[in-house]
Amino acid sequence: MPLLYGEGMQAFFRLQEAIAKKHYDLSLFTWQQDPAVYGQLRGLFAKSPAEFAHFSELKIAN
Incomplete structure (x- = not known):
């Protein structure tokens, strides 16, 4: 499997950037920063997938 987004710290940033360019999905911005920092x-994007850990608690509102 090719490494489309590379490796290291910037790989997750590049993945989120690619998703944002192709899809209008505001859930991409529902990450939560670690309280310790x-x-x-x-910036707009999460630093790691762990920052989406609370995502299961979100509810869709109309």
């Missing part, structure tokens, strides 16, 4: 400047 609150206050650090961040």
Whole structure:
């Protein structure tokens, strides 16, 4: 299987960027920062899949 997004810290960023370019899905931005590092400047994307751990708690609202 080819490594489309590379390896290392930037691979997850590149994956999220590719998803955002192809799909209008705001759930991509529902990640939650680790409380131990609150206050650090961040971008729009999560740093790791672990930041989506709370995602199962979300509910769809109309």
